[in-house]
Amino acid sequence: MTGAAVPGGWVLGVDSGGTGVRVALARDGVVLGERRMPVAVRTSASGIDAAAMLDLVLPAAADLIGGAGAGPLTAAAMGAAGMVSLGDGLRAAVPRALGEAFGARVVALAGDAVTAYAGALGNRSGAVVAAGTGLIALGTDLRGPWRRVDGWGHLLGDCGSGAWIGRAGLEAAMRAHDGRRGGSKPLLAALEAVFGPAASMPGRLYPRADRPAVLASFVPEVARCAAEGDPVAADVLERAAGHIADAAAAACPPGQDRAVACTGGVFGIGEPLLRPFREELARLCPRARVVAAEGDPLLGAVRIASALADGTLRLPVEEPLLTVTAQPDTGGRTSTGGR
Amino acid sequence: MTGAAVPGGWVLGVDSGGTGVRVALARDGVVLGERRMPVAVRTSASGIDAAAMLDLVLPAAADLIGGAGAGPLTAAAMGAAGMVSLGDGLRAAVPRALGEAFGARVVALAGDAVTAYAGALGNRSGAVVAAGTGLIALGTDLRGPWRRVDGWGHLLGDCGSGAWIGRAGLEAAMRAHDGRRGGSKPLLAALEAVFGPAASMPGRLYPRADRPAVLASFVPEVARCAAEGDPVAADVLERAAGHIADAAAAACPPGQDRAVACTGGVFGIGEPLLRPFREELARLCPRARVVAAEGDPLLGAVRIASALADGTLRLPVEEPLLTVTAQPDTGGRTSTGGR
Structure with missing residues (x-):
């Protein structure tokens, strides 16, 4: 059936993050195939490289569509880290490219927090905290705009994130090195095992462009030291948990019995953080009820595309968090941006 | 007496910081002239630009020496921000240049914390906390090595510094913006008055190379909000005071009745921090006794040079904090670095 037109229902989801790009093809809410490219798309201060993104996504999508014998896409959705602040190039190029290549009539571009939300909770109201290297919480009652909390980066916020936990652990190590109050000898030993002599640590961190990732790389050591009984490391995790709760509470919409889901690598620490x-x-x-995330951001992108295809999207369409573009040349509506 | 040889006693002090370079000529412990160049010496990841430093210092020193009718220098001392981690170029070039230009027989190169110490306490044992954009504490009992505490930069430490206080104030502002616990509406209003809309703050901070200075630029707003009764801003200052005390306590040498002096712009906040x-x-x-600093880092450089000239230097000579180089071609000892 390769190339044959299938009426309605074929959708594409894309998830782009720091470790690579994933593409999924779905129909009637069922994912029929997935491709993973372990290559992060180039991102600079001037934006995410749209050409590099399309160079990865278009061949993978063509492969999936050809393999499934799928017809033109009804809709597509792409979630990407950096979309909110650095996504202008993607917003300008991706909808047309997916329309021209695969006939996609409507294309959504979303911040990775929005696809995390859609993957975790789907079309339900509630809140999601996404905590990896950074931290952002999003909530919605499906009526007003998104309740966006934190995500301000490692100097202004991202409180409780991987960068926050790693930074606090490294500070405690340097305090032990100095003989200052609040130091942790186990964390100092971990720092020296991972990075080398403590006094050389500034030279290993500050010249790097990916300082938040370097900080977050220390999270496993903080978790290990806490598990082995170091009270300073345990206190770092408790304080991080408090910050994450602050973000979840602020994002949680008013009402009763609101679902709150947690996604992202930081929660891999488990009970020492979750409890x-x-x-x-x-x-x-008290109105928040912690629930397990149903799926990941790639499922979230597929869900947004599927909801666009059948007209059931209830999540707030609000630039730059979630932009929906219909293709004028395929008979769709012409609209961009917020409701 | 211009150009005439005067036996012994003429010394040169240099202080280089973020706002410029100062040079002083002294004899018998008395400063006879001073020049100030409001130009910061270029500093990159590869080091402080030694040629640029000498282009500023040599003409000013020649001017002072000529004006005073001074003979060859007995000794010189230069303190510079960044000397400890980025001073290799200065250590390689400055002693010979000052020897060739002015006959300086012995030249000390010091971190700005060491000249701050010497300016504040002279040849006495004790500790000095220098808190500007960054924070470092140094202590000595005049027998062992320097007790160096913090100075690890804005991600690993500098706890209680200007960057620390400003960052904490900006975080509290963003918390108020989000509706998170721990927010301060007065600090949010201050952020928006200084930087613009809160959501634009990441774009105003992260692309800058001088992020610590941007953070520290918010200190006056934190101090003002605290003075006007904002409890969150007051708490930031109290926590900063605790961190500064941690650093002073760790740097303070064992013994009785040890002098501890505070220098740097952060202490301009006054009693809300000092109390x-x-x-x-x-x-x-309890062994620490807070004393007023006797003088500034330029006086410290002059004092180190004077002590080298008359053989009374008691501060620990310890690379890279304090390096002393004697000129072999002027009959002095040939030595570099630690004792």
Whole structure:
């Protein structure tokens, strides 16, 4: 059936993050195939490289569509790290490219927090905290705009993120090196095992362009030291949990029994982080109910595309978090941006 | 007496910081003239630009020496921000240049914390906390090596510094913007008055190379909000005071009745910072006695040069904090670096 037109329903989802790009083809809400390219798309201060993104996505999508014998796409959705602040190039190029290549009539471009939300909760109201190297929380009651909380980067916020936890652990190590209050000898030993002599640490961190990632790379050591009984490392995790609860509570929409889901690598720390997070969130925001995420951001992109295809999207369309572009040359509506 | 040889005693002091370079000529401990060039010496990841430093210092020194009718220098000392981690070029070039130009027989190169120490306490044992954009504490009992504490930069430490206070204030502002716990509406209003809309703050901070200075530029707003009764801003200052006390306590040498001096722009905040600092230091380190700094880092450089000239230097000579180089071609000892 390769190349044959199939009426309606074929959708494409794309998820682009720091470790690579994934593309999925779906129909009637069922993912029929997936490709993973372990290459991060180039991102500079001037934006995400749209040409590099399309060079990865278009062949993978063509491969999936050809392999499935799929017809023209009804809709597509792409979530990307950096979309909110650095996505102008993607917003300008991707909808037309997917329309021209695969006939996609409507294309959504979303921040990775929005695809994380859609993957975790789908079309439900609630809040999602995405905590990896950075941290952002998004909430919605499906009526007003997104409730966006934090995501301000490692100097202004991202409180409780991987960069936050790693930074706090490294500070505690340097305090032990100095003989200052609040130091941790186990964290100092971990720093020296990972990075070398403590006094050389500034030279290993500050010249790097990816300082937040370097900070976050220390999270496993903080988690290990906490698990082995170091009270300073355990306190770092407890404080991180409090910050994550702060973000979840602020993002959680008013109402009763609101679902709150957690996604991202930081939650891989497990109970030493999750237990104090649940306890603090219950105190701050009794209406929140912590639920497991249903799926990942790639599923979220597929869900957004599917909801666009059948007209059931309830998540707030609000530039730059979530932009929807219909293709004028394929008979769709012509609209961009917020409701 | 221009150009005439005067036996012994003429010394040169240099202080280089973020706002410019100062040069002083002294004899018998008395400063006879001073020049100030409001130009910061270029500093990159590869080091402080030694040629640019000498282009500023040599003409000013020649001017001072000529004006005073001074003979050859007995000794010179230069303190510079960045000397400890980025001073290899200065250590290679400055002693010979000052020897060739002015006959300086012995030249000291010091981190700005060492000249701050010498300016504040001279040849006495004790500790000095220097808190500007960054924060470092140095202590000595005049027998062992320097007790160096913090100075690890804005991600690993510099706890209680201008960058630390400004960053904490900006985080509290963004918390208020998000509706998170720990936010301060007065700090949010201050952020928006200084930088513009809160959501644009990441774009105003992260692309800058001088992020610590941008963070520290918010200190006056934190101090003002605290003075006007904002409890969040006051708490930022109290926590900063605690961190500064931590650093002073760790740097303070063992013994009785040790002098601890505070230098740097952060202490311009005054009692809202100094009161909790003194209280916390008294708890942590009862042997510490807070004293006023006698002078500034330029006086410190002059004092180090004078002490080298008359053989009375008691501060630890320890690379890279304090390096002393004697000129072989002027009959002096040939030595570089630590004792």
